[in-house]
Structure formats: structure tokens, C-alpha cells
Amino acid sequence: xxxxxxxxxxxxxxxxxxxxxxAIEVLSRHRLTxxxxxxxxxxxxxxxxxxxxxxxxxPGYFEYIQDxxxxxxxxxxxxxxxxxxxxxxxxxxxxxxVVFTEDDSDFFVAMTLIRHNLxxxxxxxxxVLIGVVNRxxxxxxIMVVSDEEEL
Amino acid sequence: xxxxxxxxxxxxxEYVVPEFAPGxxxxxxxxxxxPGGKGVNVSLVLKQLGYDSAAMGFLAxxxxxxxxxxxxxxxxxxxxxxxxxxxxxxxxxxxxVGHVETGIAEGGPYVKEEALARFMVNYRRLLKRADxxxxxxxxxxxxxxxxxxxxxxxxxxxxxxxxxxxxxAPLMAGLEGIPAVAKIDHRxxxxxxxxxxxxxxxxxxxxxxxxxxxxxWAVTNYRNHGDVFFTxxxxxxxxxxxxxxVSLFGSDDALMAGLIVAQTEKMDVxxxxxxxxxxAWENALHVEKGCRSREAxxxxxxxxxxxxxE
Numbered sequence: 001x002x003x004x005x006x007x008x009x010x011x012x013x014x015x016x017x018x019x020x021x022x023a024i025e026v027l028s029r030h031r032l033t034x035x036x037x038x039x040x041x042x043x044x045x046x047x048x049x050x051x052x053x054x055x056x057x058x059p060g061y062f063e064y065i066q067d068x069x070x071x072x073x074x075x076x077x078x079x080x081x082x083x084x085x086x087x088x089x090x091x092x093x094x095x096x097x098v099v100f101t102e103d104d105s106d107f108f109v110a111m112t113l114i115r116h117n118l119x120x121x122x123x124x125x126x127x128v129l130i131g132v133v134n135r136x137x138x139x140x141x142i143m144v145v146s147d148e149e150e151l
Numbered sequence: 152x153x154x155x156x157x158x159x160x161x162x163x164x165e166y167v168v169p170e171f172a173p174g175x176x177x178x179x180x181x182x183x184x185x186p187g188g189k190g191v192n193v194s195l196v197l198k199q200l201g202y203d204s205a206a207m208g209f210l211a212x213x214x215x216x217x218x219x220x221x222x223x224x225x226x227x228x229x230x231x232x233x234x235x236x237x238x239x240x241x242x243x244x245x246x247x248v249g250h251v252e253t254g255i256a257e258g259g260p261y262v263k264e265e266a267l268a269r270f271m272v273n274y275r276r277l278l279k280r281a282d283x284x285x286x287x288x289x290x291x292x293x294x295x296x297x298x299x300x301x302x303x304x305x306x307x308x309x310x311x312x313x314x315x316x317x318x319x320a321p322l323m324a325g326l327e328g329i330p331a332v333a334k335i336d337h338r339x340x341x342x343x344x345x346x347x348x349x350x351x352x353x354x355x356x357x358x359x360x361x362x363x364x365x366x367x368w369a370v371t372n373y374r375n376h377g378d379v380f381f382t383x384x385x386x387x388x389x390x391x392x393x394x395x396x397v398s399l400f401g402s403d404d405a406l407m408a409g410l411i412v413a414q415t416e417k418m419d420v421x422x423x424x425x426x427x428x429x430x431a432w433e434n435a436l437h438v439e440k441g442c443r444s445r446e447a448x449x450x451x452x453x454x455x456x457x458x459x460x461e
Binding site for chain 1: 205216219223226227228229230231233234235265269272273275276277279280
């Protein structure tokens with residue numbers, strides 16, 4: 001099946017220049033784990049996830065120790081988050097984005113998502129965002145198809 | 152791409168209650184719950200007629216999630232800004248025996264300046280991909296009353312064909328932006344022109360002013376089952392039969408969707424009117440809003456009366 005037939009045609013996205021605080025607000029209000037970042041023409045130029053934001057706000061040494069038990073409280077995290085709240089999302093987003101086109105098969109998309117350990121990825125037409133594919137939507141779809149086949 | 156703007160969407164709850172009267176306790180014989188608001192309704196009918204569209208505006212809370220999820224499941228493109236609060240619920244009570252419809256509308260959630268700014272970014276982005284755009288319905292608290300004027304002006308700068316169906320001050324401001332097609336409530340038109348529109352002559356006089364302003368098509372309802380269409384090729388009265396009508400709720404939105412489809416398919420004036428009214432009539436033949444299919448609409452085309460007025 002074409003991914004264009006099963007994708008979520010939602011165009012929720014951020015502009016490169018908006019602040020991190022807006023990104024957090026959008027992720028929280030829309031209950032998303034990540035959103036595409038677009039230029040003024042709607043072309044995908046990046047992707048920012050909650051993981052990227054957490055990483056940006058964690059103390060620098062966390063990268064070396066990789067163990068949260070060394071962090072005593074929210075103090076440092078909070079003050080760093082406050083400091084970078086107005087920084088543009090373009091500073092923290094991934095610029096190399098895994099994108100799909102409508103004609104990609106659901107199997108190819110599923111395998112790519114697994115390989116890159118992604119939950120969501122943009123679907124584009126000529127580089128312009130036209131939807132997103134979610135891992136859970138894909139799982140639901142595969143389950144429905146297999147149920148139908150069983151019947 | 153067709154874009155619909157619904158700044159104040161809703162969940163529409165329809166209850167069929169025989170012999171409904173205020174002050175009593177009733178049991179509904181039938182209920183229907185669906186995502187709504189004028190622009191959203193137009194998007195739903197467009198889908199039923201085989202056209203994709205992108206719906207945008209503001210959504211909030213649990214009701215907002217319901218609206219978004221319903222549109223997602225139908226495969227519609229969405230680009231809403233989610234805000235704090237709760238998307239409103241509109242309740243309609245249809246009395247099949249007395250043929251009376253009662254409606255109660257909520258105000259909607261408060262839209263902050265930042266949320267409006269985010270909407271404007273989305274809007275400008277979608278304008279670049281839009282061929283035509285429809286603005287429908289009331290404004291939620293916090294949105295400036297003249298927002299439709301700005302939105303229409305921006306669309307015209309990008310050569311996007313604009314349709315508006317609203318009322319009151321937001322419509323007044325929208326008309327100043329000179330949309331291509333405007334649907335104007337009969338009662339509101341009366342207030343707008345300052346004359347009682349009890350005759351067709353008065354109505355024609357009032358709407359002619361809009362034509363002079365540059366609005367190509369103006370549509371206003373006349374009697375219960377008809378509309379007067381002020382077109383570049385003349386003034387037309389179109390009517391459908393009363394027979395079979397269950398609920399007129401959503402018929403205006405189906406009419407707008409019909410106009411968009413007709414203009415997209417470049418139908419001539421008379422066929423445009425016929426098709427739009429057939430959509431409105433098909434919508435009225437059942438409690439659930441919307442049209443059952445394009446075939447169901449087309450089956451009614453021959454029974455629509457269209458008359459050119461001199």
C-alpha cells in the first residue's frame with residue numbers, strides 16, 4: 001500500500017526562526033513527540049523532537065556520563081531551559097531529515113522508521129510537507145489489514 | 152488546493168425530538184455527533200463530492216481532539232493551531248412533527264495573540280499552494296473583528312479565489328476585502344442595507360450595492376427553500392422542493408461546497424446554481440449533515456428550479 005493512502009495529512013509544523021518555547025508549546029498542545037521545521041514555502045528543512053529539546057537543556061557533562069542518577073534535581077535543567085527558550089529551533093533541530101514521498105510503500109516506510117529508530121517522519125511532494133507518517137498509525141494499519149485477510 | 156478556514160470550529164450535536172418545547176424533559180429518537188463549524192462542514196461536503204481540501208483554524212481541548220481525529224480518519228488535510236480551553240459544542244434540536252429547528256451555540260475558546268500569529272504563519276504558507284479559499288462562521292473571543300478583511304486581502308494578493316459565509320461585524324469587514332463570492336444571511340442583509348427586505352425588489356437593490364463594490368457573486372437566502380444569486384451574468388432565483396426536507400441544518404455549507412465544486416469544474420452560471428442548490432437540498436433530506444454522495448446530488452439536479460430575473 002502507498003504511504004500516501006495511510007499517512008496523517010496534518011501539516012502542523014514550525015518555522016526555523018521560532019523560539020524553543022513555542023516548539024515546546026506546540027509539542028505539548030498537539031500531543032506530538034516531534035514536528036517538521038519548514039521554510040516560508042513549506043519545504044522541510046529540519047525536524048525537532050522532544051528528545052532534541054531535552055538534550056539541549058541537559059547539562060553538558062550528561063553526554064559523557066549517560067546516567068541520570070548524577071543529576072540531583074531539576075535546577076540546572078530548568079535554568080538552562082529558561083536560558084535557551086528564545087533561541088531559534090534551527091539551532092537544535094536535525095537538518096538531515098528522513099522524509100518519504102506519497103508513493104513509498106508502507107513496508108519500505110516501516111523498515112526505514114525501525115532502522116532509524118523514528119516515531120514520526122514527514123511525507124513530502126517536491127520537498128513540500130503534505131503529511132506525516134506515525135509508527136503507531138502504521139502498526140494499526142498493518143493490524144487491520146491482517147485482520148481483514150484472516151476473515 | 153482548496154483551503155477552508157474555520158476560526159471557531161465546533162462539535163455539532165443534533166437531536167431529533169418530536170414535539171419539542173421549552174421547559175420539558177425529552178428523549179431524543181435519533182442523535183448525531185460530528186465535527187462542525189462552517190469551514191469544516193464545507194471540507195466534509197467537498198470530500199463527499201470527491202474533492203480534497205485543507206481545513207485550518209483553531210482547536211482546543213478534548214473537543215478539539217475529537218474534531219481533529221475525525222478529520223484525520225476521513226483523510227482530510229488539517230493545519231489547526233491547538234490552544235488552551237475547549238472547542239465549543241453546538242446543539243441543534245430538530246422537531247420532525249412541528250418542523251421547527253432550535254439551535255444553541257457556545258462562544259468558543261479565547262485565542263491569544265501568539266496563537267493568532269502562529270495561525271497567520273500557517274495561513275501565509277498555505278496561500279502559496281491554494282487555488283481557492285473559504286472563510287466560514289463566527290470568530291472566537293480574542294480574534295479581531297476585522298480579521299476576514301486582512302485574510303481576504305492577503306489571498307487576493309496571491310490570486311486565490313475567496314469565498315466567505317459569515318454574519319455581523321466579521322462579515323462586514325470581510326466584504327471590505329472584496330471576496331469573489333459572499334453568502335449573506337437574509338436578515339443580516341436587511342440590517343446592512345437599512346431597508347426591510349420583504350420584497351424581491353428591495354433585496355435586489357440591496358445586493359446590487361455589493362456588486363458595485365466588486366464582489367462578483369453574492370448569494371442570499373430567499374424564502375425557506377431558495378436563494379437569490381447575484382452573478383456577473385445576471386440575477387437568478389433558485390429553489391428546491393419542500394418535499395422530503397428533514398433538517399436544513401448544514402444546507403448553507405453544502406451550498407458553498409457546491410459553489411466551490413461548480414467553479415472548480417468551470418460550470419456555467421445556471422448549472423453552478425443548480426448544482427449548489429442540489430447539494431443544499433440533498434443535505435436537507437436527512438438528519439446527518441452533509442451529502443450522501445455526488446450521485447445523490449446529481450439525481451436532484453433536474454428538480455431544481457432556476458429562473459433568471461429581469
